[in-house]
Amino acid sequence: MIEIAGLKKSFFGTPVLQGVDLAVADSERLVIIGGSGCGKSVLLRHIAGLLKPDTGSLRIDGRDLVPLPERDLNPIRQGIGVLFQGSALFDSLDVFHNVAFSLLEHRTASPKEIRERVAQVLDVVGMTGQEGKKPAELSGGMRKRIGLARAIISRPRIMLYDEPTTGLDPQMADSINRLILKMSDSFHVTSIVVTHDMTSAYMVGERIAMLHRGKILVSGAPREIQESSDPIVRNFIRGVSEERDGGDGGEGAKKTL
Amino acid sequence: MDRAVLALPSPLSYRARRMERFFQRFGAGTLRFVDYLGSVGMLAAESFRALVTMRPRWRETAFQTWNIGVRSLPVVLLTGAFIGMVFSAQSYFQFHKVRMDTSTGPAVSIALSRELAPIITSLMIAGRVGAAMAAEIGTMRVTEQIDALRSMAVLPIEYLVVPRMVAIAFSLPLLTAMSIAIGIFSGYVVGVEVLNIDGAYFLHNMYIYTEDKDIYTGLIKVFIFAFLVVFISCREGLHCEGGAEGVGRATTEAVVNSSIAILITNFFVTMLLSKIIPP
Numbered sequence: 001m002i003e004i005a006g007l008k009k010s011f012f013g014t015p016v017l018q019g020v021d022l023a024v025a026d027s028e029r030l031v032i033i034g035g036s037g038c039g040k041s042v043l044l045r046h047i048a049g050l051l052k053p054d055t056g057s058l059r060i061d062g063r064d065l066v067p068l069p070e071r072d073l074n075p076i077r078q079g080i081g082v083l084f085q086g087s088a089l090f091d092s093l094d095v096f097h098n099v100a101f102s103l104l105e106h107r108t109a110s111p112k113e114i115r116e117r118v119a120q121v122l123d124v125v126g127m128t129g130q131e132g133k134k135p136a137e138l139s140g141g142m143r144k145r146i147g148l149a150r151a152i153i154s155r156p157r158i159m160l161y162d163e164p165t166t167g168l169d170p171q172m173a174d175s176i177n178r179l180i181l182k183m184s185d186s187f188h189v190t191s192i193v194v195t196h197d198m199t200s201a202y203m204v205g206e207r208i209a210m211l212h213r214g215k216i217l218v219s220g221a222p223r224e225i226q227e228s229s230d231p232i233v234r235n236f237i238r239g240v241s242e243e244r245d246g247g248d249g250g251e252g253a254k255k256t257l
Numbered sequence: 258m259d260r261a262v263l264a265l266p267s268p269l270s271y272r273a274r275r276m277e278r279f280f281q282r283f284g285a286g287t288l289r290f291v292d293y294l295g296s297v298g299m300l301a302a303e304s305f306r307a308l309v310t311m312r313p314r315w316r317e318t319a320f321q322t323w324n325i326g327v328r329s330l331p332v333v334l335l336t337g338a339f340i341g342m343v344f345s346a347q348s349y350f351q352f353h354k355v356r357m358d359t360s361t362g363p364a365v366s367i368a369l370s371r372e373l374a375p376i377i378t379s380l381m382i383a384g385r386v387g388a389a390m391a392a393e394i395g396t397m398r399v400t401e402q403i404d405a406l407r408s409m410a411v412l413p414i415e416y417l418v419v420p421r422m423v424a425i426a427f428s429l430p431l432l433t434a435m436s437i438a439i440g441i442f443s444g445y446v447v448g449v450e451v452l453n454i455d456g457a458y459f460l461h462n463m464y465i466y467t468e469d470k471d472i473y474t475g476l477i478k479v480f481i482f483a484f485l486v487v488f489i490s491c492r493e494g495l496h497c498e499g500g501a502e503g504v505g506r507a508t509t510e511a512v513v514n515s516s517i518a519i520l521i522t523n524f525f526v527t528m529l530l531s532k533i534i535p536p
Contacts, residue, residue: 045404048404048408049407049408050404050407050408070407070412071412073410074410074412075410077407077408077409077410078409078410080408081408082404082405082408084401084404084405084408085401086400086401088400088401088402088404088405089402089405090397090402090405091396091400091402101409101411102409102410102411105409105410105411105416106410150409154409
């Protein structure tokens with residue numbers, strides 16, 4: 001269970017998160033949507049324990065992460081997998097060592113078991129036989145898959161996906177979305193997906209929350225979001241800019257087009 | 258007319274505002290400098306703490322030692338040789354005026370051991386290795402690789418800084434010793450073979466006047482410089498922001514700040530060592 005209350009964060013005096021309240025149940029798939037620069041990734045980094053808020057609390061299974069020093073966050077981080085927007089693969093390591101990184105670092109498995117688990121997760125993400133390649137030899141989609149394999153190898157209970165389909169072609173995006181669903185269904189992990197790709201949001205989300213001006217504006221099932229009467233939500237999910245909006249939630253703009 | 262006059266600041270207030278601006282800038286600069294020193298100091302403290310508490314990372318440390326030590330050897334030997342040669346020639350030109358040609362030997366060996374080889378080697382390592390450290394760690398930071406490390410419960414200081422710290426603290430004194438050796442040898446070649454100084458007296462005077470403390474004074478200094486280079490360079494990389502431009506800036510500042518720190522620290526360490534080990 002992840003519970004966020006009154007989370008605020010500013011960078012150089014500019015407020016980004018202005019009191020986020022959010023709860024995510026175990027095994028739930030939550031999608032956080034919102035415009036570019038609204039603070040979605042910043043919120044995700046707080047949940048991963050990579051950023052400290054200015055005020056507010058962030059509890060995972062009842063334990064508040066905010067007052068914990070960096071070293072004490074590590075046991076909690078070992079239960080969280082993160083797929084970064086740019087994959088964040090280590091350039092100097094090949095695919096095998098990237099994927100096996102956390103197991104090798106924490107020595108939680110024997111060399112034989114590590115080889116087996118790497119092969120297993122590479123099979124899950126459809127990248128069997130790519131162990132010897134360097135990240136520079138991989139395409140964007142392949143890098144995302146390897147990033148996902150690295151995140152799931154330590155069998156986390158919580159998976160955080162930062163813009164998992166950004167920059168991918170529709171087929172590759174669909175494949176990544178299916179992997180997210182597979183992860184959730186097969187391993188019952190709690191999934192939080194940050195995206196502004198609505199196709200992806202409807203496909204993977206059991207619940208969708210919209211972040212707007214540093215706060216959760218609305219939260220509900222995908223159908224509730226689609227049928228929302230809030231003009232900000234309607235404009236966002238229909239891709240209507242504020243300049244084109246005639247105060248009718250984008251209906252007029254759609255007719256004009 | 259009266260309004261216009263009233264609108265103009267009085268000379269006193271204008272001077273006062275200039276003074277105020279000066280003190281604001283001076284204060285801001287001082288705060289930035291103290292903040293910078295504090296961040297380097299904190300990194301050093303964290304790194305020494307991690308060195309004691311973490312499990313040894315032999316493979317990474319061995320790789321960094323090879324990268325810092327072995328791969329720097331050609332450039333260190335080349336600069337050491339040419340510094341020895343030019344210093345031998347310049348010393349000879351001066352000593353020859355007072356017919357003390359054979360004093361060139363001790364002058365070369367003492368100067369190389371105490372100052373030239375430690376400083377030149379440290380500056381070369383700051384340029385070659387410090388820049389590489391800042392660029393590599395800075396690139397890792399802007400491409401979220403540092404965050405990826407942290408998300409996998411690996412502390413960047415333990416994984417990135419400590420192996421480099423151990424490697425440079427081990428490599429730099431050895432590189433300096435080799436630079437001293439090749440500098441003295443090349444100084445001998447220039448002095449004896451090119452400038453016709455008597456070889457026997459060159460070596461004899463060198464043995465008499467060069468003492469062990471001349472060698473280890475230099476080696477103690479580079480041991481301190483090694484920590485300056487690694488902490489300043491890693492600090493620049495870990496605080497890097499702003500994409501490729503930020504990485505470029507971090508790299509430049511790592512080299513410039515390390516070089517300045519080496520030169521300033523050299524003076525104070527020399528004075529301190531002169532009290533502990535009189536020359």
